[in-house]
Amino acid sequence: xxxxxxxxxxxxxxxxxxxxxxxxxxxxxxxxxxxxxxxxxxxxxxxxxxxxxxxxxxxxxxxxxxxxxxxxxxxxxxxxxxxxxxxxxxxxxxxxxxxxxxxxxxxxxxxxxxxxxxxxxxxxxxxxxxxxxxxxxxxxxxxxxxxxxxxxxxxxxxxxxxxxxxxxxxxxxxxxxxxxxxxxxxxxxxxxxxxxxxxxxxxxxxxxxxxxxxxxxxxxxxxx
Amino acid sequence: xxxxxxxxxxxxxxxxxxxxxxxxxxxxxxxxxxxxxxxxxxxxxxxxxxxxxxxxxxxxxxxxxxxxxxxxxxxxxxxxxxxxxxxxxxxxxxxxxxxxxxxxxxxxxxxxxxxxxxxxxxxxxxxxxxxxxxxxxxxxxxxxxxxxxxxxxxxxxxxxxxxxxxxxxxxxxxxxxxxxxxxxxxxxxxxxxxxxxxxxxxxxxxxxxxxxxxxxxxxxxxxx
DNA sequence: TTCTTGTCACCTAGGTGTTAATAT
DNA sequence: ATATTAACACCTAGGTGACAAGAA
Numbered sequence: 001x002x003x004x005x006x007x008x009x010x011x012x013x014x015x016x017x018x019x020x021x022x023x024x025x026x027x028x029x030x031x032x033x034x035x036x037x038x039x040x041x042x043x044x045x046x047x048x049x050x051x052x053x054x055x056x057x058x059x060x061x062x063x064x065x066x067x068x069x070x071x072x073x074x075x076x077x078x079x080x081x082x083x084x085x086x087x088x089x090x091x092x093x094x095x096x097x098x099x100x101x102x103x104x105x106x107x108x109x110x111x112x113x114x115x116x117x118x119x120x121x122x123x124x125x126x127x128x129x130x131x132x133x134x135x136x137x138x139x140x141x142x143x144x145x146x147x148x149x150x151x152x153x154x155x156x157x158x159x160x161x162x163x164x165x166x167x168x169x170x171x172x173x174x175x176x177x178x179x180x181x182x183x184x185x186x187x188x189x190x191x192x193x194x195x196x197x198x199x200x201x202x203x204x205x206x207x208x209x210x211x212x213x214x215x216x217x218x219x220x221x222x223x224x
Numbered sequence: 225x226x227x228x229x230x231x232x233x234x235x236x237x238x239x240x241x242x243x244x245x246x247x248x249x250x251x252x253x254x255x256x257x258x259x260x261x262x263x264x265x266x267x268x269x270x271x272x273x274x275x276x277x278x279x280x281x282x283x284x285x286x287x288x289x290x291x292x293x294x295x296x297x298x299x300x301x302x303x304x305x306x307x308x309x310x311x312x313x314x315x316x317x318x319x320x321x322x323x324x325x326x327x328x329x330x331x332x333x334x335x336x337x338x339x340x341x342x343x344x345x346x347x348x349x350x351x352x353x354x355x356x357x358x359x360x361x362x363x364x365x366x367x368x369x370x371x372x373x374x375x376x377x378x379x380x381x382x383x384x385x386x387x388x389x390x391x392x393x394x395x396x397x398x399x400x401x402x403x404x405x406x407x408x409x410x411x412x413x414x415x416x417x418x419x420x421x422x423x424x425x426x427x428x429x430x431x432x433x434x435x436x437x438x439x440x441x442x443x444x445x446x447x448x
Numbered sequence: 449t450t451c452t453t454g455t456c457a458c459c460t461a462g463g464t465g466t467t468a469a470t471a472t
Numbered sequence: 473a474t475a476t477t478a479a480c481a482c483c484t485a486g487g488t489g490a491c492a493a494g495a496a
Contacts, residue, residue, distance in 0.1 A: 021489090024453075028487070061450080110452085123451080167452050168489090175489075184487040187458035245465090248477075252463070285474080334476085347475075391476050392465090399465075408463040411482035452495070457488100464483070471476065 002131060002156045005034035005100050009181060010160045017069060018163035019174045026107030026118040030182045033103040033129055033161060040093030040133075047134040048086040048096065050103055052119055054078065055126035055162055062170035069164065072124065079112050079120040090136055110167065121165040129163075131156040226355060226380045229258035229324050233405060234384045241293060242387035243398045250331030250342040254406045257327040257353055257385060264317030264357070271358040272310040272320065274327055276343055278302070279350035279386055286394035293388065296348065303336050303344040314360055334391065345389040353387075355380040 004010065009031050010018075021027045033050065040046060054075060061072035084106045088095070109118040121127055135152035169175040179185045228234065233255050234242075245251045257274065264270060278299060285296035308330045312319070333342040345351055359376035393399040403409045 030488090179489070182488065184460060185458090185489060186460080188489055254464090403465070406464065408484060409465060409482090410484080412465055450496085453493085455492090456490085458490105459486105459488070461485085461487100462483105463485100464481100466480085466482105468479090469477080472474085 001039045002035045002037050002133070004158045004161070005036055006031050007160065010158070012181075013174065013177060014160040014162070016173050016177065017171055018161075019166045019169055019171060020108055020163045021169070022108045022110040022121050022123055022165045022167060024109060024111045026109045026114070026116060028104060028107055029129075030178060033106070033131070034100050035131060035156070036100050037093075037097050037133070040097055042092065042094040042097075044093050045090045045136040046093060046096060047089040047136060048101060049089070049132045049134065050084045050086075050106060050119075051081060051130050051132070052121060052127040053081075053130060055128050058126070059122075060124050060126065060164060064170075067171065069170075075125060076122045078122070082117070082119050084117075084119055108165065110165070123165050123167045126162060126164050128157060128159070129161045131158075225263045226259045226261050226357070228382045228385070229260055230255050231384065234382070236405075237398065237401060238384040238386070240397050240401065241395055242385075243390045243393055243395060244332055244387045245393070246332045246334040246345050246347055246389045246391060248333060248335045250333045250338070250340060252328060252331055254402060257330070257355070258324050259355060259380070260324050261317075261321050261357070264321055266316065266318040266321075268317050269314045269360040270317060270320060271313040271360060272325060273307050273313070273356045273358065274310075274330060274343075275305060275307045275354050275356070276345060276351040277305075277354060279352050282350070283346075284348050284350065284388060288394075291395065293394075299349060300346045302346070306341070306343050308341075308343055332389065334389070347389050347391050350386060350388050352381060352383070353385045355382075 013031065020029055057075045058071050059073045059075055060069045062068075063070050084103065086101065086103060087105055088101075107116075107118040108121055109116075110121060110123050111118075112120060114120055133154045133156075137152060164170075169178070179188045237255065244253055281299045282295050283297045283299055284293045286292075287294050308327065310325065310327060311329055312325075331340075331342040332345055333340075334345060334347050335342075336344060338344055357378045357380075361376060388394075393402070403412045
């Protein structure tokens with residue numbers, strides 16, 4: 001079995017309509033796809049991997065006046081789909097289960113000619129991440145679990161991790177939630193009493209700090 | 225087979241008497257132990273590991289007046305020796321050989337009660353790093369190389385990587401060579417024309433920049 | 449108009465030797 | 473005296489969204 005970590009955060013994004021940035025060089029996902037595994041055979045070996053399937057055959061556009069996504073036509077042609085293999089693969093069930101598995105090395109790109117092994121997506125299209133556990137027969141492996149088990153491939157889909165690929169954020173609330181919850185975006189946070197940390201929900205009203213473009217007035221907020 | 229990478233740099237340190245810092249939290253080695261492998265079976269699996277053996281049964285002291293190491297008595301009691309397994313283990317011969325193998329996650333500590341899995345050494349003692357290739361039978365593996373090969377354990381020793389463990393550098397020339405060649409110590413370099421980069425040998429005469437202890441006079445040197 | 453690209457200030461995360469204080 | 477520790481300035485390395493300019 002596999003349970004999604006940070007589900008509450010995924011749910012927050014999902015309720016707003018999750019967006020993920022794609023860039024030429026490759027951009028990580030936020031939230032990061034992380035799962036906790038259980039039920040694996042301790043000594044058998046497994047490969048863990050992810051891929052991304054189109055949610056539909058449509059291309060989207062964000063209507064700012066109504067703050068909602070609208071269909072903008074049929075989907076663009078797809079690149080040959082890629083699979084991201086977790087870099088710790090292969091490893092034993094015991095190794096995978098002893099702590100949360102994080103796909104923080106996975107990057108999304110819109111460069112159709114990418115040769116860095118990143119996941120290629122079309123911007124303004126919707127995708128559903130999928131998680132796969134591949135059982136590697138032959139090594140270790142208890143006889144008990146191996147007999148009745150002819151399936152060596154399990155796929156998990158968490159609908160709350162679906163997202164729209166974008167080159168720039170469309171929904172301002174998504175931007176604010178990213179800033180509020182991603183530690184690397186701390187520089188864009190307002191000077192609220194920073195108490196709560198990355199897990200908290202930002203206040204409903206939008207709030208944005210003016211950043212110093214010229215190097216004057218180093219109004220450092222984060223007084224820790 | 226295995227060849228030592230950055231051998232010229234190791235040789236420079238070796239000729240001065242290499243020192244490696246040990247700390248409670250664990251300190252990386254510099255130079256980093258890196259090897260290029262060849263002759264492995266492409267599809268067989270191997271574990272790569274390192275350990276550290278005492279060069280002798282002595283404890284040392286640095287005599288500043290003569291700028292040399294002198295014996296300061298018999299060795300202190302040793303902790304149960306630890307082995308560092310390369311985190312990419314196990315992997316196939318093809319994976320290990322396709323690029324330089326770097327042990328940059330390995331850390332040295334003088335904390336006898338370390339529970340971070342670091343290598344425990346006694347300060348002011350001399351050590352010889354050893355590199356081991358462990359063949360894992362059973363998976364893949366060509367029949368040709370497997371027949372006549374009963375050895376599944378190869379050990380490599382590069383004498384130029386031996387060092388004295390210290391909690392603070394003793395030989396000032398070692399300090400200067402570390403500063404000149406370790407990118408993370410760039411902040412301590414003099415404002416020479418920085419052209420040459422980390423591979424170059426520093427000028428023979430010692431040169432040291434005065435660093436700003438108080439936050440005044442931000443005399444930034446590294447004008448790139 | 450709409451979308452994409454490249455640069456940038458601002459962060460996180462962590463590897464350096466220095467230095468002063470503290471053991472031993 | 474000699475050796476160790478902890479805090480610190482200064483780096484490397486790389487992940488953020490903002491922004492201005494460019495492309496479609």
